[in-house]
Amino acid sequence: MTKIKNMADLKKLKEQLQSDIKTEGKNVRPESLVHVKIAMATCSIASGSRETMNYLVDELEKRNIDAVVTQTGCMGYCYAEPTVEVTLPGKEPVVYGYVDHHKADEIIEKYIKNGILLEGIIPVNYRKIDD
């Protein structure tokens, strides 16, 4: 791995990573693919997020859907774990809660394949500092 020796290096790396997102780089997920993000903090895992993640990875592959599945930390919605965020290409991310196998199946069939939103979306209810 190349070392970052100054601010210019850091900037260059950041730009490279950002262009990877636009194209199909492998470091960070590309914008052209469906992106499924699963909250995987200790509490999420205790609520079954690992099973949900495995199920999603397997089923997306079985159903021939080109998607990137990644893990993330706590989204803050403890009452609704496991929580999953789905970003369809060109769309705003959508967060679903209580994602067991049944709900995960619905997410794939209805939302990912057909763009039909499911009941019980968890909207972003906080301000972000970077936009």
Added chain:
Amino acid sequence: MSEYRIHLLVCGGTGCLSQSSHAVAESLIHEIKQQGLSDIAQVVSTGCFGLCEHGPVVKIIPDNTYYTHVKAEDAVEIVEEHVVKGRKVQRLLFKDPKTDKIITEPGELEAYKKQIRIALRNCGVVNPENIDEYIVRRGYEALGKVLAEMDPHQTIDIIKKSGLRGRGGGGFSTGLKWELTAINEADRKYVVCNADEGDPGAFMDRSILEGDPHSVIEAMAICGYCTGAGEGLVYIRAEYPLAIERLKTAIKQARNYGLLGKNIFGSDFSFDIDLRYGAGAFVCGEETALIHSMEGKRGEPTMKPPFPSVAGYLGKPTTVNNVETFANVPPIILNGHEWFSSIGTEKSKGTKVFALAGKVNNVGLIEVPMGITLREVIFEIGGGIKGGKKFKAVQTGGPSGGCLTEKHLDIPIDYDNLIAAGSMMGSGGMIVMDEDDCMVDMAKFFLEFTVDESCGKCAPCRIGNKRLFELLEKITKGNGVPEDIDRLVNLGNVIKDTSLCGLGQSSPNPVISMIRNFPDEYKAHVTDKKCPSGVCKALMVYEIIPENCVGCTACARACPVGAITGERKEVHTIDTSLCIKCGACMDRCKFNAVIVK
């Protein structure tokens, strides 16, 4: 893909539901069907948008229009105008309550949301095991900026001016803490991250370390640069294996990029981080005890001074900051102290992360600006009390804090106001209690924890807390006398005044504040031998009301100890000397004949 080209999101959060948002959803669905648009428009109910005061809220995507205060009869206009003609319904657009200005940009509307995420900015956003995702979100820019453009003194000045105070609960100025270490000359200095999160019900620090470990690493390096330390140590409890794994991965990745190690960013500043594991002792959250534990000694506190900034780890100047405190540092460097200090109250700047737990609907991890009220936190963000029960109290500051009641719901939350109200900020645990919680039992719960966690070094804490606990146990068993209440308060105050460290100095807080706020409940326990919330079993008596009993024998069959007798079709009775107060008879009786006194 479906033909849906428009989605109507109707808020189904507690606040909006109470203002009939379900009727709004129904009429939207009805209207869409009427107009023959069911194939292109979809109505979905969602969770809370965080705009509760302006509910019911309807959000339309893809154009991100928010309609507020929507009524069922507005559905016709929304569908005809917006869905069919693509024209926004001006009169329903969000209006600033103060200026009456219509807010159309979704970005501007963000400012009206209750929560703001600074320390949690990357949690649930980035993959914590991929440093690249952190870098894309301006990761390590703050460290680079500090090393390239600022000297330690200037950096400390920014942190001081930002008004950032210790998020572990103490509330000491972070910038000043750094300065106190910086001014001490020594061959070695240390930065310690206190990740010994021990309050029952608190999980803010774990969530940050599991969700965004790099922000803590970056901030520790900045702190090292400012204070002149070359080594950082994270003191983390071994019960947090996932946080430990993610931290290790993150440290390795940072080293690979040269963001930890020698000559960071080509400067002459070198810094590296190592982990130290704690065995999960509550007292080790206290900084002197934490340092002893890191040195391999018993986790016991010592008198301050000397402060760790003078003689800390291995006798060297050491800065100890909490995880959440560190997580606030990079955004302050990047956005400036003016930005940070514009959030919050006069003396408490920025935000605070709370682990909202207990009897609220939306148990969760929240980050709110200082100055928000408990009412907003519990009833809007938290979605109110579970099962429609009545709010009774909220415990802030964990076993060291106090309980706050109905009358405190509207005070702005900050360090000083919470202390004035008889509680404290603490590290951010917030346990909500409802009418079914008994305040004597709760006080006993917190004291049981402190008795267990007291290190035993000083007598007031070791012996005093045990005696407090025994008094409470006596009261919950029905053997209390009225004088016990004064005893609790007096002994509690002695423990607070004479204990060596923060643990003992604060451990009587829950019981003292509960006696202050719920004197009648304590009196009922000791004088009437009754537990008004029906929690203390020893004080409960099950009885059968003869007028309601039909002699169906259901209760007698349900009783596991054979305490209920009576002939079929005749009134039954409970032998209270045999009754174990399990409540099975009450659950089984269909005629409301069994009561608890």
